[in-house]
Amino acid sequence: MEKCNQVVDGDEDAELYGPPQYSPSRIAPDAEIPVVEDRHEEENPGIDTERQNEPEKICEPSKPNGLVEASAETRIQALKAKIKELESRQNSAAEAKCLICLGPHISPAVSIQCWHVYCEVCWLQSLKAKKICPQCNAITSAHHLRRIYM
Helix, strand or coil: CCCCCCCCCCHHHHHHHCCCCCCHHHHCCCCCCCCCCCHHHHHCCCHHHHHHHCCCCCCCCECCCCCECCCHHHHHHHHHHHHHHHHHHHHHHHCCECCCCCCECCCEEEECCCCCEEEHHHHHHHHHHCCECCCCCCECCHHHEEECCC
16 A cells, blocks of 8 residues: 655645735734724714704603603604614615724735635734634634635
């Protein structure tokens, strides 16, 4: 019986998924990874202003037990505002979000080891700290990252 030597050098990844798009120098301790601050405010500047533009609630005369009696018009306005809020939550939940920064994916990248997707910056910062996927702890390096378009 002959023994066969197997060569395990990782070249099959390059054959299947193309050449590496990130190098280990991108996650070196002295490498500068641009950090995007307050992405939610830049992308959605009107979110906080919507609440400021809502009409102020008018206090209705209160009942003897301390409860406020709302008119039909006030109830309708409150229900419409609640519907808008729920619709915006539902629409925003449908968008894919990065589980590291909890924002929408900016320059999404995927690891060919575990197929988890995060922002490029989030992936690189995570790999700078530990060489594993933050979600499943699969051993991952910068060579395993590929850019994707969503």
